[in-house]
Amino acid sequence: SLPIRLADYRAPAWRVERVELDFELGIDATEVTAKLLLRRDPAQHAPLRLDGENLELLAIALDGQPLPATAYRTIEGGLEVDGARDGSVLETRVRVLPAANTALEGLYLSGPRETGFLLTQCEAQGFRHITYFPDRPDVQSSYTVTLRADRARFPVLLAGGNPDGAGELPGGRHWARFADPHPRPSYLFALVAGRLEKIERDYRTADGRDVQLKIWAEADAIASCHYAMDALERSMRWDEQAYGRNYDLDVFHVVATHDFNMGAMENKGLNIFNTKCLLADPDSSTDDEYRRVEAVVAHEYFHNWSGNRVTCRDWFQLSLKEGFTVFREQSFSADMNSAPLKRIEDVALLRRAQFPEDAGPLAHPVRPAEYREINNFYTATVYEKGAELVRMLAGRLGAEGFRRGTDLYFSRNDGRAATIEDFLAALGEANGIDLTPYLAWYGQAGTPRLKAHGEYDAARREYALTLAQYTPPGAGQPHKQALPIPVKLALFGADGRMLPLHLDGQTAATEAVVVLTEAEQHFVFRDVAERPVPSLLRGFSAPVILECDYTPAELALLLGHDPDGFNRWEAGQQLALRACDALRDDADPQAVAAWCDALAALFDDAQLDAALLADLLTPPGEIELAERESVVDPARIHALRQQLQRRLAARIGGGKLDARYRALAAQSTAALDAASQASRRLKQRVLHLLALLDPASACDHAATQYRDAPGMTDRLGALAVLARHDGVRGTESLAHYRARYANDPLALDKWFALQAQLPGEGALARVQALEADPAFTLKNPNRARALLGTFASGNPTGFHRADGAGYRLYAERLLALDALNPQIAARLATAFNGWQRLEPRRREAAHAVLATLSAHDGLSRNLAEILGNMLK
Ligand code: B3K
Ligand code: ZN
Numbered sequence: 001s002l003p004i005r006l007a008d009y010r011a012p013a014w015r016v017e018r019v020e021l022d023f024e025l026g027i028d029a030t031e032v033t034a035k036l037l038l039r040r041d042p043a044q045h046a047p048l049r050l051d052g053e054n055l056e057l058l059a060i061a062l063d064g065q066p067l068p069a070t071a072y073r074t075i076e077g078g079l080e081v082d083g084a085r086d087g088s089v090l091e092t093r094v095r096v097l098p099a100a101n102t103a104l105e106g107l108y109l110s111g112p113r114e115t116g117f118l119l120t121q122c123e124a125q126g127f128r129h130i131t132y133f134p135d136r137p138d139v140q141s142s143y144t145v146t147l148r149a150d151r152a153r154f155p156v157l158l159a160g161g162n163p164d165g166a167g168e169l170p171g172g173r174h175w176a177r178f179a180d181p182h183p184r185p186s187y188l189f190a191l192v193a194g195r196l197e198k199i200e201r202d203y204r205t206a207d208g209r210d211v212q213l214k215i216w217a218e219a220d221a222i223a224s225c226h227y228a229m230d231a232l233e234r235s236m237r238w239d240e241q242a243y244g245r246n247y248d249l250d251v252f253h254v255v256a257t258h259d260f261n262m263g264a265m266e267n268k269g270l271n272i273f274n275t276k277c278l279l280a281d282p283d284s285s286t287d288d289e290y291r292r293v294e295a296v297v298a299h300e301y302f303h304n305w306s307g308n309r310v311t312c313r314d315w316f317q318l319s320l321k322e323g324f325t326v327f328r329e330q331s332f333s334a335d336m337n338s339a340p341l342k343r344i345e346d347v348a349l350l351r352r353a354q355f356p357e358d359a360g361p362l363a364h365p366v367r368p369a370e371y372r373e374i375n376n377f378y379t380a381t382v383y384e385k386g387a388e389l390v391r392m393l394a395g396r397l398g399a400e401g402f403r404r405g406t407d408l409y410f411s412r413n414d415g416r417a418a419t420i421e422d423f424l425a426a427l428g429e430a431n432g433i434d435l436t437p438y439l440a441w442y443g444q445a446g447t448p449r450l451k452a453h454g455e456y457d458a459a460r461r462e463y464a465l466t467l468a469q470y471t472p473p474g475a476g477q478p479h480k481q482a483l484p485i486p487v488k489l490a491l492f493g494a495d496g497r498m499l500p501l502h503l504d505g506q507t508a509a510t511e512a513v514v515v516l517t518e519a520e521q522h523f524v525f526r527d528v529a530e531r532p533v534p535s536l537l538r539g540f541s542a543p544v545i546l547e548c549d550y551t552p553a554e555l556a557l558l559l560g561h562d563p564d565g566f567n568r569w570e571a572g573q574q575l576a577l578r579a580c581d582a583l584r585d586d587a588d589p590q591a592v593a594a595w596c597d598a599l600a601a602l603f604d605d606a607q608l609d610a611a612l613l614a615d616l617l618t619p620p621g622e623i624e625l626a627e628r629e630s631v632v633d634p635a636r637i638h639a640l641r642q643q644l645q646r647r648l649a650a651r652i653g654g655g656k657l658d659a660r661y662r663a664l665a666a667q668s669t670a671a672l673d674a675a676s677q678a679s680r681r682l683k684q685r686v687l688h689l690l691a692l693l694d695p696a697s698a699c700d701h702a703a704t705q706y707r708d709a710p711g712m713t714d715r716l717g718a719l720a721v722l723a724r725h726d727g728v729r730g731t732e733s734l735a736h737y738r739a740r741y742a743n744d745p746l747a748l749d750k751w752f753a754l755q756a757q758l759p760g761e762g763a764l765a766r767v768q769a770l771e772a773d774p775a776f777t778l779k780n781p782n783r784a785r786a787l788l789g790t791f792a793s794g795n796p797t798g799f800h801r802a803d804g805a806g807y808r809l810y811a812e813r814l815l816a817l818d819a820l821n822p823q824i825a826a827r828l829a830t831a832f833n834g835w836q837r838l839e840p841r842r843r844e845a846a847h848a849v850l851a852t853l854s855a856h857d858g859l860s861r862n863l864a865e866i867l868g869n870m871l872k
Pocket of ligand 2: 325
């Protein structure tokens, strides 16, 4: 297939003003009748072409007349129809096969055919698997949808929009109709039909609309939906207050399914969720999962404005809705929980997932210039880096200015399919600021390096800060341009206090933002009383890699004193990286001591938030460490990180770790408030450190913790320690857990994932044994991700076995998956990212596997594109 290019965008020659859809629902076969009211762009003369895939055409009529076979023809990926005029009505009837649909795109069956239910997934291009249609986001139509089905088999019938009638039909059948007053693109279409239970709540919007909130799930899951309902209500209130956005239909449905290719989907009025991102229950969900449910519920809800009311002109603009919505979701989570902890979590994710993507063969700009398969571009770059770009813009405008900007963006673009330019224009115009320089961030791939160097002139009491930027070539862009990089900063004195800032005549308080716009610039601070220690890029004010020539003592000072929680953590991370380098090169023992000493001191600080302490005690992960190496040996990196943590544990001391663990364990409850979550997080971290020093006593604690755990966080944490450090009790507890949760798919996923992560050469055999578990299946995306995805992306020493056996097994599974579900196969294949920098033996093994795989006949476009880019 040929790539699709942003530069080739053309407005549609044909639009659909109204669409009436009629479904005769069946598990094996469903018939779909579509009536399209067509509008032709008078300036264009292209024939009427509709997208369609895997459709069996049963009937076709134009303006009420059945079309002769000569008046239409199937073409690659669609249908061409002669004779249509502006205002014509095209009617088609097609058959689709839900039960046979293993790709989970279009209309498909979730669960067993006897008891499961039907649902749809259309973004990005699933609607063309349901009916013939111009399946592109800049075609926005008014939808009326009628569902007909057997009442006993499909008692619940749902589609997006407001309910518009329902009734009985002969033969035990019934019908329901939904009409959506808001024109929308086809990717937001959804229907659900089957046996589902619900919980409901009434909600009144700030502008006075009464809305029924309904969450639907199968009988065994509905009891775990209450937390999501609370989160939904919080999200709706928050969007009213933070952005002035109100909900706009009379009902809001949310449906849970175990069989879903991603986390959730924002279909208009009918959000559909992977159970993993919706169900929450103390016995089976961890604290992290609770926060994730809250965040994803909010994210999908927020799309109602950032995505649905204002949609994307084309899929290149995907970050217009995704980057912005992730930013909105992050702000919401920060408001609901702890802002600094949220920032730490988000930046850690960016570094673990996006930086490696941006540095490897899959690198692409936040607004890609081309793609072959759009589903491959729902990436960390489009989502997480996209959110960082919005954060920079918000920071540039300030809270009030940003709100003025988003108000203008929403009102001006309501009902439109917009572009990134439209977004920047609205934000800028509302504030009289030209934001077009930020457009360069959207078009340029790669993570900029920001070099900082400070000089203090004691005689003149001046501190000159030189900032320079450099983005390495890549992603077909040999010469990268300078980008606007806002650097939020403060200066610290030797006593750990912030110094007043005098910059070019302006006097700020103790924090300022300077914006680097050139390749290199100098910023001179006057009246600086002593040689300062700069705290740079506070709150991670730009998505760059900062290189600053700190001494270990300077980093330790920031780690001890910076009131910016994020930068405090960041100083610890930088110091840990230095310590790691020191261990590797057998050099600079001060760095190791500085990190350990500083953390040992903080360990004794009773004022410090327990969750922040837990994060401070966690050095950068193996993926992040690998990103800094030009030649990667995953086994060596793993050993180094373990060694570093053992040094930390030894410095704090077994006695103190043990005492802290006991104190935290004594307060253990099932409560979900922030303090309880924080104390569980610290307890787990302490137990982990203790296990590196004294595995026997750590495992005694873990065994008790496993037995008495009031909730999943403690249970799973204890299980992880036992599985790693205690052969006998590990095996016993894993078997106990397996039996206890035999009927809880989400809890079983965690069981698979935990074991898939156990490091070392034995990992591969363990994964193979787990594949033989009767609960394992490639057909369920959550299960495949839990075992295979976790193995490849979360177990560097296991996957990257030096003999290449990990790669070979994984490639076989990718091939099997590709035949079932191309989106999942392509997503899992990205685990090979970074293969080019592996040490020679592993690199050759990975290359051989990738080359063989990509030479296979009949690969999906999804997998073929990823492999092609990987080998480019
Ligand atoms: N918009 C969907 C993702 C669709 C993925 C299509 N392959 C979920 C979200 O970002 O909210
Ligand atoms: Zn989204």
